[in-house]
Amino acid sequence: MSLQLRCAIELDHLVVACATLVQGDAWMRELAGVPSAPGGSHPGWGTHNRLLRLDAGTYLELIAPDPAQPEPALPRPFGLDDAALRARVAVRPRLVHYVCRVRSLDAIKDLALDYDPGPVVPMTRGALSWRITMPQDATSAARRWTEAGRLQPTLIEWAGGAAPERHPVAALAASGVTLGRLRLCAPASVALPAALRQDPRVVSVDASHPALGAELSTPRGWRLID
Numbered sequence: 001m002s003l004q005l006r007c008a009i010e011l012d013h014l015v016v017a018c019a020t021l022v023q024g025d026a027w028m029r030e031l032a033g034v035p036s037a038p039g040g041s042h043p044g045w046g047t048h049n050r051l052l053r054l055d056a057g058t059y060l061e062l063i064a065p066d067p068a069q070p071e072p073a074l075p076r077p078f079g080l081d082d083a084a085l086r087a088r089v090a091v092r093p094r095l096v097h098y099v100c101r102v103r104s105l106d107a108i109k110d111l112a113l114d115y116d117p118g119p120v121v122p123m124t125r126g127a128l129s130w131r132i133t134m135p136q137d138a139t140s141a142a143r144r145w146t147e148a149g150r151l152q153p154t155l156i157e158w159a160g161g162a163a164p165e166r167h168p169v170a171a172l173a174a175s176g177v178t179l180g181r182l183r184l185c186a187p188a189s190v191a192l193p194a195a196l197r198q199d200p201r202v203v204s205v206d207a208s209h210p211a212l213g214a215e216l217s218t219p220r221g222w223r224l225i226d
Contacts, residue, residue: 008111009195011182011202012101012156013168014060014214015078016225017085018093021050024062027093028052031225032218034175036062039168040125046072047080053172054179054216062093075138078154079145095212095225098182100153100196105131108155114191115152118144128168129159147210148190180215180222 018024025036032052039049039061048066053059065080078097079085088094102111105120117133118140124130133155135141143149160166184192185207196202213226 009100009102009153009155009193011058011196011199012099013058014054014095014179014182015097015099016060016062016093017078017080017089017096018062018064019086019089021048021062021064024064024093025050028062031220031223032175032177032216033220034177034218036060037172041066041069042077042123042125043069044072045074045123046070046076051168051172052177053169053175054177056169057167058179059169059172060177075135075141077134079141079150081141082145085145095214097150098153098212099132099156100193101156101158103157105133105155105157111155111195113193115149117152117155128166131157131159148186150212151184151186151190151192151210153193153196176219178217180217183211183213183215185209185211185213 016024028034028036036050036052039051041048046066046069047063050062051059063078063080065076075081085096102108118135119133120131121134122131135144158166179201182202183205184202185205186192187208188206190210192204211226213224216223216225
């Protein structure tokens with residue numbers, strides 16, 4: 001998929017929580033037969049990451065607590081401080097969320113969302129700059145990172161808009177891994193973003209319990225991550 005924003009909201013990246021980045025990279029090598037690429041640190045957030053290109057506009061992020069940083073004043077992104085999630089991630093990395101890019105977070109009201117994605121926070125890493133919706137306190141984080149809440153995407157606005165050179169995939173080599181489908185499994189009572197129905201890779205699945213799953217085509221065949 002081209003990085004040109006053809007609609008108001010597009011799938012940007014998958015988020016896989018890891019106990020450590022060493023664990024995450026080893027898991028990816030075993031699962032798909034390919035290594036992840038170095039990402040970087042998120043100062044003040046207590047996390048760092050590694051990345052894997054999926055196609056021209058989508059990537060997979062391995063994210064973990066950064067031992068080189070002090071305990072952050074703000075909750076770590078994507079509920080990484082949650083004790084139950086930490087216990088699950090200690091066994092193996094987990095697909096915990098997905099992020100969608102938008103043209104402008106200042107026009108977020110035009111997306112007609114039926115959930116609150118949270119306040120907009122500016123972030124930078126090296127030459128990359130972005131704005132992202134993220135809870136700013138423990139109470140908001142606990143409310144956002146419920147199992148059902150994880151099915152509702154975090155929104156990101158990259159500096160430079162859709163310019164390919166201003167997006168992380170510009171620095172990532174082709175991995176041989178592509179996204180087949182992102183499954184959003186949920187009861188009918190959980191509202192999912194209507195705009196994402198334009199993306200044939202994103203499918204809603206009726207289920208008794210909220211869950212995320214991603215089907216990946218890899219050099220080792222089809223793999224499901226959850």
